[in-house]
Amino acid sequence: MIPASFDYVRPGSLAEACQELAADEDAKVIAGGQSLLPLLRLRLAYPTKLVDVARLPELAGVHDRGDHVFIGAMTTHDEVMRSGVVAAGAPLLALATAMVADPAVRHRGTFGGSLAHADPAGDLPAVVLALEGVLVARSAQGEREIPAADFFVDYLESSLRQGEVLVGVKIPKLSDGWGFHYEKFHRTAQAWAIVGVAAAVRRSNGSIQEARIGLTNMGTTPVRARAAETALEGLELGDGLRQACEEAAADTSPPADLHAQPDYRRHLARVLTHRAVRTAAGAP
Numbered sequence: 001m002i003p004a005s006f007d008y009v010r011p012g013s014l015a016e017a018c019q020e021l022a023a024d025e026d027a028k029v030i031a032g033g034q035s036l037l038p039l040l041r042l043r044l045a046y047p048t049k050l051v052d053v054a055r056l057p058e059l060a061g062v063h064d065r066g067d068h069v070f071i072g073a074m075t076t077h078d079e080v081m082r083s084g085v086v087a088a089g090a091p092l093l094a095l096a097t098a099m100v101a102d103p104a105v106r107h108r109g110t111f112g113g114s115l116a117h118a119d120p121a122g123d124l125p126a127v128v129l130a131l132e133g134v135l136v137a138r139s140a141q142g143e144r145e146i147p148a149a150d151f152f153v154d155y156l157e158s159s160l161r162q163g164e165v166l167v168g169v170k171i172p173k174l175s176d177g178w179g180f181h182y183e184k185f186h187r188t189a190q191a192w193a194i195v196g197v198a199a200a201v202r203r204s205n206g207s208i209q210e211a212r213i214g215l216t217n218m219g220t221t222p223v224r225a226r227a228a229e230t231a232l233e234g235l236e237l238g239d240g241l242r243q244a245c246e247e248a249a250a251d252t253s254p255p256a257d258l259h260a261q262p263d264y265r266r267h268l269a270r271v272l273t274h275r276a277v278r279t280a281a282g283a284p
């Protein structure tokens with residue numbers, strides 16, 4: 001289908017972009033267009049104006065900022081995947097991003113676009129949730145920081161307010177004793193996750209000190225598998241691991257669709273969590 005008509009502007013600065021958005025409550029940000037353009041074509045979204053943030057320098061690049069990695073919202077998946085700074089400071093993100101879609105989408109789609117779109121089937125929201133990232137948003141009123149736990153509100157709904165631009169995300173560095181893994185169950189190599197599991201595990205003296213687990217496509221938002229995290233805490237690496245990971249689907253409401261029913265998704269969440277935690281912890 002053909003989108004409804006809209007105006008298009010490409011501001012030269014972030015301040016200008018914020019002004020454009022403040023002046024029209026039906027204006028929308030466009031980044032790589034990989035999710036937004038299909039919505040426009042299907043007329044599921046019909047903004048009056050698209051504010052193109054693709055070339056704003058404030059939203060570009062990956063930066064090592066000591067205790068965290070800052071990833072500009074306009075960084076493409078391909079750039080995230082290839083970044084040495086991400087590989088060193090946020091390896092879980094590099095791992096998961098390499099599993100997003102195909103090379104064509106990874107060259108156009110952006111890290112910020114994936115998060116702002118807030119699709120619970122997207123791989124990166126669950127990763128940012130598990131890594132306890134902090135999202136930085138700017139509007140004409142100023143800047144604010146939103147912890148990932150407060151960012152994803154509902155299906156395709158984030159806590160970004162009208163007029164706000166996502167500038168980038170702070171990913172705290174986890175180093176001593178931490179291991180990471182992302183497991184994705186999908187029909188084909190380039191398809192969306194039926195279920196995905198992001199695991200960050202801190203291990204010391206043969207036992208798990210802390211586990212953070214983010215689940216993809218197990219509800220209307222990405223979710224933390226809190227019950228499994230608690231069950232894993234203090235656990236010696238061994239037989240108890242599988243049993244603790246049985247808690248992974250507790251308190252989730254996975255969707256039913258063409259590919260999987262909720263019970264099957266719960267089963268996948270348990271199996272994939274076990275695999276992801278075992279690999280992240282370096283367990284045999």
Ligand code: FAD
Pocket residue numbers: 028029030031032033034035036037053059073074099100101102105108109110111112113114116117121122123124160164165166167190191192193
């Ligand atoms: P856009 O499409 O430009 O925008 C998406 C939404 O975010 C819009 O509402 C827009 O207003 C908003 N937005 C974008 N940037 C900002 C910003 N800086 N500030 C405020 N709001 C903003 N994803 C996966 O995780 N895994 C997959 O396997 C996968 N497979 C895919 C396969 C295909 C064929 C396609 C087309 C997409 C797939 N995706 C997958 C989704 C893809 O990762 C996203 O479409 C893409 O990353 C979104 O980024 P974008 O820059 O294109 O955002």
